[in-house]
Amino acid sequence: MVSPEKIAAKEKFLLFLEGKNLRITSQRQAIIDTVFTTEEHFTAEQLLEWSRQKDQSVSRATVYRTLPLLTESGLVREMDFGKDYKFYDPNYAEHPNHSHIVCQDCEKIVEFESDKIVKLEDEISAKLGFSVKSQRLQITGTCDKLKKAGTCQNKCS
Ligand SMILES: [Zn+2]
Ligand SMILES: [Zn+2]
Known part of the structure; x- marks a missing residue:
């Protein structure tokens, strides 16, 4: 079950892209659907893998271009654990204080x-x-x- 907060967050992100005059391609749609239906913290590579389960054509480049937009929107937060890669947290819209x-x-x-x-x-x-x-x-x-x-x-x- 996807929470109403997640659905609202996804709507907000689509508006954010619209405000930037960015097209919502089917690849990007698959990535966005993935991000706003999971509660799990993910890496870029995990996001790529999950998004490809929805749409085989999702490219690594599109994932890497979409992630900064997600963090810029404030709906997803980047987390640094001192590893070579970052984690991304999709839960801030629901739980801003966690x-x-x-x-x-x-x-x-x-x-x-x-x-x-x-x-x-x-x-x-x-x-x-x-x-x-x-x-x-x-x-x-x-x-x-x-x-x-x-x-x-x-x-x-
Ligand atoms: Zn452990
Ligand atoms: Zn979290």
């Missing part, structure tokens, strides 16, 4: 939200005379599976 904890080895990403964090940010920024525009909290660690088994599914090397 944070992440990431396994450094298997790249498992878990989202969490906490009123306490929001409160703390408000307190700190008020004290310093700022108002919060955006926040980004990222915790890296090793997941339970790794701790228990000494390895986890995607552990590199």
Whole structure:
């Protein structure tokens, strides 16, 4: 089930493209449909693979050209975990205040939200005379599976 927020986010993105006079080609449509129907954080290569399941003709170049538009629109956020590639998060339209904890080895990403964090940010920024525009909290660690088994599914090397 695709949430109403995701459907609204997709509409917003289509308007964003229209505002830039960009054509919505069938390739681009497949990419957009993919992004706004998943809850999972993805890499460019994953997006390419998923989009190709909808439309075989989707090219890597189109994916790489569409990603900056997605982040520029503010509907998808780029996430840097210090790897050679970035992750993209499609969930900000629904959960603008969520944070992440990431396994450094298997790249498992878990989202969490906490009123306490929001409160703390408000307190700190008020004290310093700022108002919060955006926040980004990222915790890296090793997941339970790794701790228990000494390895986890995607552990590199
Ligand atoms: Zn997220
Ligand atoms: Zn792990």
